[in-house]
Amino acid sequence: MPKLGMEPIRRAALVEATIHEIGAHGTLDVTVGAIAKRAGMSSALAHHYFGGKEQIFLAAMRHTLTLYGADVRSALVPAQTSLERVEAIVGASFTSSNFRPDVIAAWLNFYVLAQTVPGAKRLLTVYQARLRSNLIYALRPLIGSNAPEVASRTAALIDGVYLRQSLVKAVPDPCQATRQVLNYLDLELERAAP
Numbered sequence: 001m002p003k004l005g006m007e008p009i010r011r012a013a014l015v016e017a018t019i020h021e022i023g024a025h026g027t028l029d030v031t032v033g034a035i036a037k038r039a040g041m042s043s044a045l046a047h048h049y050f051g052g053k054e055q056i057f058l059a060a061m062r063h064t065l066t067l068y069g070a071d072v073r074s075a076l077v078p079a080q081t082s083l084e085r086v087e088a089i090v091g092a093s094f095t096s097s098n099f100r101p102d103v104i105a106a107w108l109n110f111y112v113l114a115q116t117v118p119g120a121k122r123l124l125t126v127y128q129a130r131l132r133s134n135l136i137y138a139l140r141p142l143i144g145s146n147a148p149e150v151a152s153r154t155a156a157l158i159d160g161v162y163l164r165q166s167l168v169k170a171v172p173d174p175c176q177a178t179r180q181v182l183n184y185l186d187l188e189l190e191r192a193a194p
Contacts, residue, residue: 011049011059013039018060023102026166028057028109058119061110064103065127071095072134083189085138089131090181093158094174099165101172108166131155143192150188157181 017039021030032053036046050056075088097103114120135151143150161177 007049010039010041010045012063013041014046014049014056015060015063018056019064019106020102022057022060022109023105026105026109028113032056054117054119057110057113058117058123060106061113061120061123064098064106064110065123068092068098068127069130071098082138082141086135086142086185087182089134089138090154090158090185091178093131093181094161094177096174099162099172099174099177104162104166104172107162128155131158142189146188146192150185153188154181154185157184 014035017035018030021035021038022028030053031043032046033043035053035056036043039046046056050059071092072089075092076085079085079088092098110120110124114124132148132151132155135154136147139147139150158181161180165172165177
């Protein structure tokens with residue numbers, strides 16, 4: 001007999017375990033059994049809640065994007081100027097909850113998954129569109145019609161920092177990553193100045 005109220009707790013545990021397993025292996029080549037074991041439950045229960053490995057990966061991706069979205073919204077609350085909005089968006093991309101080894105590995109693998117799984121492609125498309133839209137909105141008062149182009153390059157640089165970090169064994173440095181992207185934006189703002 002299933003315990004009432006346990007499903008959300010178990011689902012959350014499986015999602016976290018999935019992110020940790022991907023991070024530990026650096027690949028999507030993990031088993032439902034390994035994920036379930038890390039979550040402290042049977043693989044049958046994991047299959048019961050999600051149906052299969054692909055659905056668990058998508059749930060982990062949704063969870064990661066939800067946390068990222070919450071970080072962006074929280075960072076934007078105190079932002080009063082356009083420049084503060086840009087800085088908040090970039091900073092939220094590299095918070096300690098997002099820019100940590102297991103989540104970095106998960107992001108890299110989600111990009112790979114999006115090449116073949118329509119649900120993953122859809123989630124990444126939504127993420128990319130929201131990031132670009134937020135950046136354009138913040139940049140437009142600062143650089144006018146150049147905002148879409150600069151927003152696209154900024155988003156690509158954020159993804160590039162994650163990619164580079166996934167290839168090194170150094171501890172992620174959120175401040176350095178944020179500063180790197182903001183330094184690029186400073187150059188763009190200087191170039192657009194009259």
